[in-house]
Amino acid sequence: MRSTKQRNVILDIINNSYDHLDAYGVYEEARKQIPNISLGTVYRNLKSLENAHLIDIVYDGADKIRYDKKDFHQHFVCSKCHKIIDIYDLNFENINTYKNNIVMNCKIILEGICEECQKEE
Amino acid sequence: MRSTKQRNVILDIINNSYDHLDAYGVYEEARKQIPNISLGTVYRNLKSLENAHLIDIVYDGADKIRYDKKDFHQHFVCSKCHKIIDIYDLNFENINTYKNNIVMNCKIILEGICEECQKEE
DNA sequence: CTTCTAACTAGTAATGATTACTATTTAAGT
DNA sequence: ACTTAAATAGTAATCATTACTAGTTAGAAG
Numbered sequence: 001m002r003s004t005k006q007r008n009v010i011l012d013i014i015n016n017s018y019d020h021l022d023a024y025g026v027y028e029e030a031r032k033q034i035p036n037i038s039l040g041t042v043y044r045n046l047k048s049l050e051n052a053h054l055i056d057i058v059y060d061g062a063d064k065i066r067y068d069k070k071d072f073h074q075h076f077v078c079s080k081c082h083k084i085i086d087i088y089d090l091n092f093e094n095i096n097t098y099k100n101n102i103v104m105n106c107k108i109i110l111e112g113i114c115e116e117c118q119k120e121e
Numbered sequence: 122m123r124s125t126k127q128r129n130v131i132l133d134i135i136n137n138s139y140d141h142l143d144a145y146g147v148y149e150e151a152r153k154q155i156p157n158i159s160l161g162t163v164y165r166n167l168k169s170l171e172n173a174h175l176i177d178i179v180y181d182g183a184d185k186i187r188y189d190k191k192d193f194h195q196h197f198v199c200s201k202c203h204k205i206i207d208i209y210d211l212n213f214e215n216i217n218t219y220k221n222n223i224v225m226n227c228k229i230i231l232e233g234i235c236e237e238c239q240k241e242e
Numbered sequence: 243c244t245t246c247t248a249a250c251t252a253g254t255a256a257t258g259a260t261t262a263c264t265a266t267t268t269a270a271g272t
Numbered sequence: 273a274c275t276t277a278a279a280t281a282g283t284a285a286t287c288a289t290t291a292c293t294a295g296t297t298a299g300a301a302g
Contacts, residue, residue, distance in 0.1 A: 002298055038252045059180040078235035105232040112225040114199035123269050159281045
């Protein structure tokens with residue numbers, strides 16, 4: 001993976017943002033620094049940065065993919081407004097609420113390489 | 122929410138499937154029972170069943186939304202082939218692997234109603 | 243410092259999942 | 273049975289994402 005101006009700007013935007021931007025949001029931010037950057041370039045780089053484990057993906061529960069910095073924390077996602085709240089102090093002993101937000105479900109997803117895909121290299 | 126033949130068939134398909142079907146997969150299954158069911162009807166019902174907390178959503182890490190029965194368990198998602206494996210015996214003491222699958226990341230997502238949305242009723 | 247080339251980019255077109263729309267049908271309460 | 277809001281089939285529209293192409297560039301090798 002080469003280091004390009006576009007890729008560096010995109011990675012910086014995600015690492016320095018406290019929002020959970022979607023691809024178009026990243027595009028809008030990136031255009032402030034590279035006015036003629038292409039939306040396709042943003043999508044391509046988001047995908048390669050994610051494959052390289054340099055950024056994370058969050059699904060907001062409403063058909064939108066959002067991007068997040070690599071920084072170990074968890075998320076609360078509102079089922080109504082699809083707001084995403086970062087959690088740095090998760091406590092499983094009182095999981096029914098998290099700071100005045102009512103918790104109705106807890107999803108745990110392990111990501112990695114499955115047995116079959118390990119054989120292919 | 123009214124009880125319709127279409128909605129019942131869709132809910133049954135998800136509750137009786139061990140796959141993690143996407144919307145089109147549910148549509149294909151549903152057509153075996155209701156040949157002229159509309160794809161729009163499938164999407165509409167998947168959304169209303171999810172809002173009613175009767176089914177769950179799984180994101181496969183490759184821009185596809187998949188649907189799952191309400192049944193407390195966790196998932197392993199392969200970053201390469203996007204296979205989804207159900208986990209009923211999660212053990213946090215040895216989280217680096219799960220049954221020969223290499224675990225590289227663990228996402229925990231709490232879903233619910235945020236503070237602001239609670240006020241709106 | 244030049245040369246070389248595979249990787250990358252901008253811009254645009256195409257794809258494909260999801261939603262919107264409309265006329266018609268139906269569940270279920272009165 | 274009557275009524276009506278909710279649901280449906282079928283189709284058109286939307287919009288996020290990917291593919292394509294000609295031109296550009298990072299960075300390795302001479």
